[in-house]
Structures are given as structure tokens and as C-alpha cells.
Amino acid sequence: MSKGDEKFNLLLEASDDLIFILDNKGCFRQVNSNGAALLDYSPKDLFGRHFWEFVDPKSDAVIAQSFHEILNSGELTTFEVTMTSKFGREVIFQMTAKALKEKNKITGLLAVGKDITKIRYEAERAKDLSVKLVEAKRLISIERNRANQRSTILEELARLKNEFVSNISHEMRTPLASIIGFSETLVSDPEMPRDMQLEFNNIILKESKRLANLINNVLDLNKIEGGEIQLNRSNFNIVKILNEVIERNKPLIKEKGLTLVCDIPVEEIFINGDEEKLSQVFEGLISNAIKFTDTGGRIAISAQSLYKEFEIIISDTGVGIPEKDLPNIFQKFYRVSRPGTEIPGTGLGLVFVKQIVDLHKGLITVNSDINMGTSFVIKLPKGIKLVTK
Ligand code: ATP
Ligand code: MG
Numbered sequence: 560m561s562k563g564d565e566k567f568n569l570l571l572e573a574s575d576d577l578i579f580i581l582d583n584k585g586c587f588r589q590v591n592s593n594g595a596a597l598l599d600y601s602p603k604d605l606f607g608r609h610f611w612e613f614v615d616p617k618s619d620a621v622i623a624q625s626f627h628e629i630l631n632s633g634e635l636t637t638f639e640v641t642m643t644s645k646f647g648r649e650v651i652f653q654m655t656a657k658a659l660k661e662k663n664k665i666t667g668l669l670a671v672g673k674d675i676t677k678i679r680y681e682a683e684r685a686k687d688l689s690v691k692l693v694e695a696k697r698l699i700s701i702e703r704n705r706a707n708q709r710s711t712i713l714e715e716l717a718r719l720k721n722e723f724v725s726n727i728s729h730e731m732r733t734p735l736a737s738i739i740g741f742s743e744t745l746v747s748d749p750e751m752p753r754d755m756q757l758e759f760n761n762i763i764l765k766e767s768k769r770l771a772n773l774i775n776n777v778l779d780l781n782k783i784e785g786g787e788i789q790l791n792r793s794n795f796n797i798v799k800i801l802n803e804v805i806e807r808n809k810p811l812i813k814e815k816g817l818t819l820v821c822d823i824p825v826e827e828i829f830i831n832g833d834e835e836k837l838s839q840v841f842e843g844l845i846s847n848a849i850k851f852t853d854t855g856g857r858i859a860i861s862a863q864s865l866y867k868e869f870e871i872i873i874s875d876t877g878v879g880i881p882e883k884d885l886p887n888i889f890q891k892f893y894r895v896s897r898p899g900t901e902i903p904g905t906g907l908g909l910v911f912v913k914q915i916v917d918l919h920k921g922l923i924t925v926n927s928d929i930n931m932g933t934s935f936v937i938k939l940p941k942g943i944k945l946v947t948k
Contacts, residue, residue, distance in 0.1 A: 577672035583665055585610050585626075594696030597674050599645035615641040615649060629658050630665060639675070653678045711720040719892035719906075727905055730773055734766035741766075776907045780891070790833040790918055794942050795889075797830040797837065797869055798823060801862060804841040808849065816854035822861035828869050831942030836915045844873045844935050846856060851933065852901055869941050874934040878902075880927040888925065889913040 571578050577594030579587055595602045598613060605613075614622050618640045625638040637655045644650055652672035659667045690745060712885040741759045746749065751759075782788050812819050830837070848858045856876040863870050880888060884895045892906040916923045919939055927933040 575674075577670075577674070579605075579668070579670055579672075580659070581610050581668040583667050585668075588667060594672070597644075597650055597672075598642060599648070601810075604645075605799075613642045615643050617641060620885060626655070626668075627920035628653070629656050629668060633658050633660065640672070644778050649676065650674060651679045716891075723892045723905060723907075727777065730903055730905065731770060734770045734773075737766045738763050738770070759922055773905065776905055776911075779911050782896060782906055788836075788914060788918065790836065792833060794829050794831050795834045796827040797832075797939070798826070798828050798862065800834060800838050801841055801860075801871065804838055804845060805860060807842075811846075811849055812858060813850055815852075817849065817852055818857045819861040820857060822859075824862060824864060826864075828864050829942045830869060830919075830939055832919045832939065833915070837919070837939070840912045840915050840937070841871070841873075843912045844937075847908060847935075848873055848877065848933070850904070851875065856932075864941070867941060868938045871937045871939075872934055873937075874932060876932040879929040879931050879933055880925070881929055882927075885925060889923075 571591040572593070575593055576589060577590070577597050579590040579594060582588045586607055586609050590602045590605050592602055595605050598605075611619075611622065619636055622640060625636055625640075629636045635655055635657050637653065638655050641649055641651050653672050654672045655673045656668055656670035658665050659669055683872065738879070741763050745756060745763075746760050754789075779788075800810040805821060805823075809819065845858070845860070852858060852875040859872070859874040860878075861872045861874075878897065878900075880895055884893075887893045888895070889909050889912075890906075891910050893909075894904055894906040913923055916937055916939070921937060923932065923938075924936045926936075
């Protein structure tokens with residue numbers, strides 16, 4: 560071995576890469592120790608064995624293609640190959656190889672393989688991590704959207720509540736102002752004619768009732784929110800209750816210039832339920848019908864006894880409810896916005912109505928056409944008729 564060869568061999572042995580020569584059949588003819596150690600072998604173990612024996616099957620195609628290129632082009636060719644060590648470990652090499660030729664005949668192949676296993680695994684891990692990161696980001700964004708949605712609902716509720724407070728303060732101030740105003744006038748003028756005194760008293764009474772009604776609404780809301788509403792049940796004649804509410808509202812209907820058409824059965828129909836609360840249900844629906852119908856309009860109230868239910872329909876020829884608002888009218892504080900012709904209210908009446916109907920295991924539905932009118936249909940399960948002497 561010449562001095563040059565010796566030095567070259569020293570250099571080969573010092574290298575951490577896999578450096579080898581294959582003969583023209585593809586078998587190892589020379590390989591450096593550190594290189595063989597990368598595959599847990601000694602150079603002696605590899606000598607004479609075919610290169611392909613150590614190639615992981617998943618690299619077979621690459622090797623076939625790369626060897627073809629090396630032999631045909633005669634150029635330095637770079638490719639990546641996964642090999643299997645003596646103990647079954649996967650070792651990934653980045654190979655740079657060139658064909659060895661003697662007098663135009665290929666005698667073998669010289670190659671240098673750099674162990675890039677770690678780099679590849681790190682890259683794989685990084686890819687894995689980046690997939691996980693994308694996933695985490697997606698989860699975070701879904702969570703964030705959910706949180707946003709939650710806060711939008713809460714904001715909407717807070718907005719409705721604020722609106723309600725300002726509405727109710729406004730609504731309370733008006734009757735209070737007339738109560739105070741008219742009572743002051745009554746007190747300050749003892750000589751006021753009798754009929755005028757009566758008229759003022761009536762106004763005070765009416766406004767006080769309005770105020771009491773509003774306060775009741777707020778109290779009911781607290782009960783609704785606290786899930787506290789309880790039915791005070793008894794068997795009672797629902798037809799009588801309905802007629803009473805209608806009678807109570809007749810003056811208001813007349814005052815507003817509305818016609819009332821009633822079709823109520825004459826016989827008694829018994830319901831097992833809360834008499835007072837069901838009376839408030841009818842009151843709420845009839846007062847809405849009056850409130851949302853202009854002078855000249857008509858209110859129709861009909862009732863009939865069905866097989867197992869008592870059905871009440873309260874219809875009006877009023878302003879109607881836009882289709883988009885229909886699903887919301889039973890929600891707390893919800894009032895249809897009618898710019899220019901805002902009709903006062905707190906948006907609680909129907910919440911209470913529905914709650915009470917639900918507690919009676921009844922059903923309430925609504926049909927409405929804008930500017931044509933609205934119909935509310937209530938179905939309540941019938942009770943047992945009490946045997947009375
Ligand atoms: P409150 O009854 O608490 O004084 P309100 O009448 O505005 O206030 P609800 O009775 O709960 O509230 O009704 C909710 C909304 O549904 C009303 O603001 C109104 O826009 C609409 N609405 C209810 N009944 C009718 C009806 N008969 N015709 C037209 N719109 C109606
Ligand atoms: Mg109402």
C-alpha cells in the first residue's frame with residue numbers, strides 16, 4: 560500500500576460517515592469501520608455481502624431508480640435510503656454515489672452515506688408537532704367562537720334587560736306623574752265640582768291599576784326567573800273565568816273603538832288548574848289584542864270543548880307580528896320593534912302566559928300576518944267535573 564493509500568485509509572477510518580465501495584455485482588468490497596458501526600456491523604461482517612441485503616424494503620424503489628441513474632449517467636448522484644442495522648434499527652442515510660469505471664467498463668460503485676436519522680426523526684417530530692399545533696389552534700378557535708357566542712347571548716340578554724329597565728322606568732313614571740298630579744289638584748281645590756272630582760278619582764284609580772300591573776309584571780318576572788311559579792290547583796269552570804276576563808275588558812275595547820265578537824260555550828267546562836293564573840293568561844292575551852289593534856278593528860274570542868281539551872282562540876285584526884319575530888315573542892323582554900309606532904310594554908306578558916300554559920301541560924300557538932292580525936290558540940287539558948249538589 561502506498562503512503563498516499565495509507566493516508567487515505569486513515570482518513571476513511573476517521574470519518575463518521577458510511578464510506579464504501581461495491582463491486583460490479585453490488586457487494587461490499589470495502590467499508591470504513593465507523594460506517595459499518597452505524598449499522599452495528601464490523602467491516603468484516605459486510606465484506607462480500609450484497610448492499611441490497613441491508614436496505615429497508617421501503618427504500619427498494621429509490622435504490623433501483625438511483626442505481627440505474629448512477630450507472631447510466633456516471634455523475635455523482637444523491638439519494639436517501641433507509642437501511643436496517645444488525646439489530647433491526649432503521650438508519651437513514653443521505654448517499655452520494657458515483658460509478659467506478661476502468662477503461663469504460665463499470666467496475667463498481669463508490670458511495671458516502673451521511674447518517675441523517677436524527678434529523679429525519681426530528682423533522683418527523685416537528686411535522687407531528689406542527690400537526691398537533693394546528694389541531695390545538697383549531698380547538699382554541701372553536702373554544703373562542705363558543706365563548707364569543709356565549710358572550711353574545713349574554714350581551715343580548717343584558718341589552719334586553721337594560722331596555723326593559725328603561726322601558727319600565729318610563730312606563731312607571733307616566734302613571735305616577737298623573738296620580739301625583741291629579742291627587743295634588745284634588746287636595747288643593749276643595750271646591751272642585753263633584754263630577755270633576757269623580758273623573759279625577761277615576762283617572763287616579765286607572766293609573767294606579769296600571770302601575771300595580773307593571774309592578775306585578777316585575778314581581779312575576781322574578782318568580783319566572785327563580786322557577787318559583789307554583790300552581791294553586793282546583794277544579795273550576797274555565798268558561799266562567801274566561802267570561803269574567805272578557806267582561807272586565809269590555810270597557811277598554813269599547814273605549815278604543817273596537818268590535819268584540821264572542822263565541823263561547825254556554826255549558827260549564829271544568830279544568831284542574833290555577834284559576835287566578837289562567838285568568839291572568841286570558842288577560843294578557845286580550846290586553847295584547849286590544850293594544851295591538853287600531854281603532855275600527857275587531858277582536859274575536861272563541862272557545863270550544865274538544866275531546867280531551869278546552870280550546871280558546873283569541874284573534875284580532877291588528878298590526879300583526881312579522882314572521883321573523885314570531886319565534887321570539889315568548890322570550891323575556893322581547894318586543895317587536897315597530898319604528899315610528901312603538902307601542903308601550905315590557906315584553907313580559909307572553910313569557911308569563913306561556914309559562915302558565917306550560918305548567919298546565921297545555922299548548923299555546925300563534926298565527927299572524929303583518930297588518931292583517933294575530934291569533935293565539937291555547938289548548939288546556941280538561942279536568943274532572945265536580946259533583947255539586
Ligand atoms: P307587556 O305585556 O309585558 O306589557 P308587551 O305586550 O310588549 O309587554 P308581550 O305581551 O310579551 O309584551 O308581547 C311580546 C310582543 O309580541 C309585543 O311587544 C308585540 O310586539 C307582540 N305581540 C303580542 N301580541 C300581539 C298581538 N296580538 N298583535 C301584534 N303583536 C303582538
Ligand atoms: Mg302584553
